[in-house]
Amino acid sequence: MRKIELLAPAGDLERLKIAVMYGADAVFIGGKRFSLRSRASNFEIADIKAGVDFANKYGSEIHVTINMLPHDGDIVGLEEYILDLEAVGVKAVICASLFIAQKVLALNTSMEVHLSTQQSTLNHLAVQFYADLGIKRVVLGRELSIGQIENLMDKVDIDIEAFIHGGMCSNYSGRCTLSNFMTLRDANRGGCAQSCRWSYEVFDKDQVISDPEVLYSQSSKDLMSAAYIKRLIAANVASLKIEGRMKSLYYIATVVRGYRHLIDEIYAKGEISEAALNYHISEITRAENRPVASGFYENEPGVDEHIYRVHAERVTHDFLGRVLERDGNKILIEVRNKFEKGDILEFFGPSQKVEKLEFDYALAADSNEEITICNQPMSKVWIETDLAIAEDFFIRKGD
Ligand code: SF4
Incomplete structure (x- = not known):
């Protein structure tokens, strides 16, 4: 049985590299055109090529979303764009519109065509219908329980992404x-x-019935499904997708690393103990600033899976900095949130090991001045340490 793919998001080349280095088997990105995140995308074709080259060095692959639902004015240049993606070595395109999916198939490129979650594919007959069109992989709608996914997997023989x-x-x-x-x-x-x-007020006809101090939202909690990974692997799902092309470097590193180690442990041991699962969950959720829940995996989402009251998001200052370079026994840190003398700093890289250091002082990179409080976001400081800490490690608050 082939190993399940861990598929991570990236909003720019820097995040793509971190996703790959921290364990993603594949990374999905959106280009500047035809993508749902096209406004925020930094990926010109040259950047996509750089991303493909970097990923391939690590044995990883790049998928590109062509997932907008286009109006007439949006489709100019589509064919050239598809051929450009093939030319730079993109592994797969993720299409929402069947017209675009068929366009890619008709061009007979080397790229796989994946059907986006936007098609809300929720049953095996729909999967089979898309398979018959030549689609290589279907990304399921999020609105399925783990039992429904298992049943569906028994009836289909194409790649499924969840x-x-x-x-x-x-x-x-x-x-x-x-x-x-x-x-x-x-x-x-x-x-x-x-x-x-x-934030919304709640009305009954034209009467406001909500407390003015307690506004309401219609927001869902974010999905966190570590407890279901073993069953998704056993069901022979092809790929596990992390959402969040707009998320930060720290978030990508933390979440990808957490699921990477969880997946690897399940493959190595054939099972996962409750204690080990709880450890992986605590690592994965270190980057979260929103409440998480199991989405549809267990049941239809209820009150506990929604955020009815606004401001349930917590601002975390967990992310303290990033290691930019190592020079002998010194590391150069880009500061993100405040830390000071006596604080415990935890350094983590792609491996499971976390190095801890009690912060004493640093040298400001621009003045060489000794400082015991680092509180200027994006400032750079040097710290002396013999710990095994390398470039592109991240720093978080320790206990
Ligand atoms: S439910 Fe919310 S996040 Fe989803 S498309 Fe509508 S407004 Fe956007």
Whole structure:
């Protein structure tokens, strides 16, 4: 049986490299055109090529989303774009529109065609229908329980990709026009303003019935499905997808690393103990600033899977910095959140080991001045240490 793929998101080349280095078997990105995140994308074709070259060195692959639902004015240059992606070595394209999927297939490229979650594929007959069209992989809708996925897997013989972590829509993914209606920003053309997460008063006819001090949102908690990974592997799902192309470097490193070690432990031991699972969950959720839940995996989401009251997000200052380089027994750190003398700093890289250090002092990189409080975000400081800490390690708060 082939090993399950861990598929990570990246919003730019820097995040793509971190995702690969921290254990992603494949990374999905959106280009500047035809993607739901096209407005925020930094990926010109040259950047996609650089990403493919970097990923391939680590045995990893790049998937590119062509997942907008295009209007007439959006499709100019589509064919050239598809051929450009093939030319730079992209492994797969993720399409939401069947017209675009068929276009890629008709061009007979070397790229796999994956069907986006926006098609809300929730049953085996739909999967088979898409397989018959020549689609290589279907990304399931998020609205399936683990039991429903297992049943579906018994009946299909093409690659299936399942979401395991990240943001959820409170509507069926891709079938929401809340943002279009409230902001004229089209969620299906990359413009979702996340209107479901805003604060709302509740009305009964024209009477406000909500407490003015307690506004409501329609937001879902984020998905965290570590407890279901063993069953997804056993069901022979091909790929496990982490959502979040807009997420930070620290988030990508933390979540990818956490699932990487969880998956590897399940393969190595054939099982996962409760204590080990809890350890991996605590590592994965270190980067979260939003409440998490099991989405649809257990049951239909209920009150506990939603965030009805706003401001449930907690601001975390867990991410303290990133190691930019190592020079002998000194490391150069880019500061992100405040730390000071006496604080315990935890350094982690792709491996499971975490190095701990009680911070004493640093030298400011621009003045060489000795400082015991680092509180300037993005400032650079040198710290002396003999611990096994390397470039691209991240620093978080220790206990
Ligand atoms: S507004 Fe909310 S539910 Fe609608 S597409 Fe955006 S994130 Fe999803």
